[in-house]
Amino acid sequence: MSTLIRSRRVFWLFAIATAAALLLTTALTTIQARPASAHGSVVDPASRNYSCWQRWGDDFQNPRMATEDPMCWQAWQADPAAMWNWNGLFREGVGGNHQGAVPNGQLCSGGRTQSPRYNSLDTIGAWKTTSVSNNFRLRFFDQASHGADYIRVYVTKQGFNALTEPLGWDDLELAGQIGNTPASQWNPDTGGVSIQIPVNASGRTGRHIVYTVWQASHLDQSYYLCSDVDFGGGSTTPPPTTPPPTTPPPTTP
Ligand SMILES: [Cu+2]
Structure with missing residues (x-):
């Protein structure tokens, strides 16, 4: 050669x-x-990670987020993939036993599914809220046209304090649901299909968490989504009170 x-x-x-x-x-x-482009989430009121992706997806390294939107900041710091994959927060093979698969305190991460990817979504604090009225329509976006065996929408009970308490199943009340709905019955939407679910959360004021369970139809695939909302009208979530001083009272001589 x-x-x-x-x-x-x-x-x-x-x-x-x-x-x-x-x-x-x-x-x-x-x-x-x-x-x-395979799954879906609650887009209105936006789920925690969809909301963080919407606001900061193009600018997620901006240090302003640390002060302007600290809950999103800690989530982005923990794992940006939790936001890029806002549509992938699911478990498989749960067999309808959602409470068995998702322990209290881990509802927003779907029981720490794909741990540690979504774990930061369980962090307790002042997530940005979407303003809603007591009767609102939740919009669920399905990019993959999986359809739904059912979608259940829960809202925290009045008195629950999302700023201090971990979210548990017993904090929730069912406030809206749909049954078996193939994707052909959903509305065409950009990049997929969406459906609106009427939610009745009467008696709520202030900050609350909307918790949505989507049982997709193509597989035993269950999605668990937290959306932070504010019903307005009165404060149910007062700022945490400062603890009483721990110094003992002066003893009488
Ligand atoms: Cu999927």
């Missing part, structure tokens, strides 16, 4: 390797920047 042919071959091998590396980098960047 002549040296000329050999050096040409080396050149082409190098060129092909470079092109392949470039393609791979582009593909990886695209995957990272876009949510996987």
Whole structure:
């Protein structure tokens, strides 16, 4: 083999390797920047991670988030993939036993599904809220046209304090639901289908959590979504009171 042919071959091998590396980098960047297009979530009132992705997806390294939106900040810091994959918060093979699969205090992460990806969504604190009235329509977006065996929408009971208490099943009341609804009966929506579920949460004021369970129809695949809402009208969530001083009272001589 002549040296000329050999050096040409080396050149082409190098060129092909470079092109392949470039393609791979582009593909990886695209995957990272876009949510996987296979599932869904509550888009209004937005679920915790969908809401963080909506507000900060294009600007998630901006340090302003730490002070302006601290709950999203801690979630982005914990794992940005929890926001890129806002549509992938599900468990499989639960067999309808949601309370068995999802322990109290872990409702917003679907029982720490794919741990540790979504664990930060259980963090207690002042997540940004969406204003809603006592009767509102929840919009569920399904990118994969899975349809629903059912969707159940719960709202925390009046008196629950989302700023201090971990969310448990006994804090919730069923406030809306739909039964078996194939995707063909959902509304066409950009990039998928969506459906609106009437929710009646009468008697609520102030901050609450809306908890949605979507049982998809293509598999035994269950989604668990927390949305933070504010019903307005009176404060049910007063700021935490400062603890009483721990110094003992002066003793009488
Ligand atoms: Cu899916």
